[in-house]
Amino acid sequence: xxxxxxxxxxxxxxxxxxxxxxxxxxxxxxxxxxxxxxxxxxxxxxxxxxxxxxxxxxxxxxxxxxxxxxxxxxxxxxxxxxxxxxxxxxxxxxxxxxxxxxxxxxxxxxxxxxxxxxxxxxxxxxxxxxxxxxxxxxx
Numbered sequence: 179x180x181x182x183x184x185x186x187x188x189x190x191x192x193x194x195x196x197x198x199x200x201x202x203x204x205x206x207x208x209x210x211x212x213x214x215x216x217x218x219x220x221x222x223x224x225x226x227x228x229x230x231x232x233x234x235x236x237x238x239x240x241x242x243x244x245x246x247x248x249x250x251x252x253x254x255x256x257x258x259x260x261x262x263x264x265x266x267x268x269x270x271x272x273x274x275x276x277x278x279x280x281x282x283x284x285x286x287x288x289x290x291x292x293x294x295x296x297x298x299x300x301x302x303x304x305x306x307x308x309x310x311x312x313x314x315x316x317x
Contacts, residue, residue, distance in 0.1 A: 179213045179244070179253045180204070181274055182294070183228075183260035187221055188214070196296045200259070203284070206300050213251055215244060217260050217270050229266065241277045248278075258283045258307050261294030275307060283307035 180200050188194040193201070197214055204212040219236025220228055228234050247253070256278045260271055271291065275281050282304040283292035292307055 179215060179248060179251075179255070179278075180257045180259055180295075181215050181217060181271075183217045183225075187223060196294075199295050199298075202300055203257075203295055207255070207304065209255055211251075213247060213253055215239075215247070217267060217274070225265075234267065235270070241273055244274065245277065256281045257304065258292035259295045260292060262287050262289065262291055281307045 180203075182196065182200075188197045197212075200214060201212050216239075218228065218231075218234035219239040220231040220234040222228055222231075248256075258271065258275065258281050268291070283306075284295060284298050284302045284304055285293045286307075287293055293302075
């Protein structure tokens with residue numbers, strides 16, 4: 179399972195550059211597939227639109243739903259990759275990290291959020307991401 183942050187417009191039928199990169203990371207790390215989830219269900223091509231949404235998290239996108247998806251798909255590796263775009267919704271990342279204590283990441287940004295995968299080389303190693311590492315930036 180890989181958590182990102184919108185504004186991706188990728189879906190179950192069409193990938194975008196970030197999902198293609200995440201698939202590459204999954205393959206190189208020996209995963210049999212990729213379940214890509216976003217911190218929020220709302221998507222747009224501009225993060226500012228995400229921040230303005232009345233309910234950017236949406237239905238079937240709760241921590242409990244994430245746990246259910248994990249069980250349904252027998253997911254073994256959990257990776258956070260939402261980057262700085264989570265902004266004022268940083269608490270949502272904190273909730274995910276607490277619910278999945280074995281959460282991994284590909285390093286952290288200066289503010290402690292997990293790095294987004296889109297511009298990382300495939301040689302970037304995964305490391306454990308602990309919930310108390312998040313500094314909770316606000317925008």
